[in-house]
Amino acid sequence: AQRVTQPEKLLSVFKGAPVELKCNYSYSGSPELFWYVQYSRQRLQLLLRHISRESIKGFTADLNKGETSFHLKKPFAQEEDSAMYYCALSDYGNNRLAFGKGNQVVVIP
Amino acid sequence: DAGVTQSPTHLIKTRGQQVTLRCSPKSGHDTVSWYQQALGQEPQFIFQYYEEEERQRGNFPDRFSGHQFPNYSSELNVNALLLGDSALYLCASSLAPLGQGGGYTFGSGTRLTVV
Numbered sequence: 001a002q003r004v005t006q007p008e009k010l011l012s013v014f015k016g017a018p019v020e021l022k023c024n025y026s027y028s029g030s031p032e033l034f035w036y037v038q039y040s041r042q043r044l045q046l047l048l049r050h051i052s053r054e055s056i057k058g059f060t061a062d063l064n065k066g067e068t069s070f071h072l073k074k075p076f077a078q079e080e081d082s083a084m085y086y087c088a089l090s091d092y093g094n095n096r097l098a099f100g101k102g103n104q105v106v107v108i109p
Numbered sequence: 110d111a112g113v114t115q116s117p118t119h120l121i122k123t124r125g126q127q128v129t130l131r132c133s134p135k136s137g138h139d140t141v142s143w144y145q146q147a148l149g150q151e152p153q154f155i156f157q158y159y160e161e162e163e164r165q166r167g168n169f170p171d172r173f174s175g176h177q178f179p180n181y182s183s184e185l186n187v188n189a190l191l192l193g194d195s196a197l198y199l200c201a202s203s204l205a206p207l208g209q210g211g212g213y214t215f216g217s218g219t220r221l222t223v224v
Contacts, residue, residue: 044152044199044215086151095203096142096165097213099151 003027004089006100013077014108021072021103023061023087031089033063033070034097038084047085048072057081077107113216115200121222122190128221130185134202135214140164141183142213143175144199152199158183187221195223 003026013019025031035047048056050063050070061072070087087100114133122128134141140159144152154167158177177183181202187194197220201213 043217046213095140096154096157096167097144097152098154101151 004087004098004100006087006103008103009101010104010106012106012108015079016076019072019074019077019081019105019107021085021087021105023070023072023100025068025070025087025089027068027089027091029091031091033061034088034090035059035061035070035072036086036088036099038086040083044086077105079107079109081105082107113200113202113214115198115216115219117219118217119220119222121224124190124192124223126190127186127188128190130187130198130200130219130221132183132185132200132202132216134181134183134200138202138204138214139181140203141177141181142201142203143183143185144201145169146197146199146218148196155185190223192223195221197221 005024007022033050036044037047038044048059048061059072059074061070063070072085082105085103085105088097090097112135116131120128132141140157142157143155145155146152155169155173156166156175157164158175161177163175172188174186175183185198197218199218200216203213
């Protein structure tokens with residue numbers, strides 16, 4: 001079974017400080033990894049997917065198959081980054097997501 | 110483009126009752142998936158519909174059923190409601206056979222409260 005682990009439920013950082021959200025997964029197939037974000041009172045939306053290898057809103061994430069990790073990073077946190085972040089996994093060709101338990105990020109002005 | 114629209118936004122039902130939630134996918138999408146998000150928890154996959162058939166199902170009892178119409182819209186039905194069914198129900202649409210969860214567009218959800 002596929003499983004996604006996000007060890008820290010709540011993360012508080014000061015504005016301008018680096019942010020790193022950890023995500024580890026366990027899956028024997030060919031997973032696709034994603035980060036979804038849910039801002040207050042807004043719908044869940046895709047932030048990053050590993051196959052695109054792009055930077056969105058200053059966030060990056062690198063898939064490390066050896067360590068089975070897909071950590072999300074941003075060098076300088078902004079107040080608008082305060083949100084719930086979910087790491088998610090999908091088996092290629094499966095199109096169903098398994099979510100981690102999420103990280104609540106609070107950026108302190 | 111209105112994206113994924115769900116109705117109603119909020120709903121209160123009594124234990125034992127039945128409920129129907131509705132979802133209209135994003136224009137151009139033909140696959141609809143449903144997720145349950147209990148308060149403070151991550152979304153859990155319920156099932157997915159494509160070409161009017163249930164294609165995949167998560168670990169949910171038969172009380173949860175669905176339907177997809179020719180226009181790709183979908184309904185989620187829950188029978189014999191339990192208090193534990195109280196949650197935010199999310200609809201997500203995608204274009205099959207994309208085969209990639211990243212193609213999802215989520216709706217704002219229906220908040221179901223069972224009393």
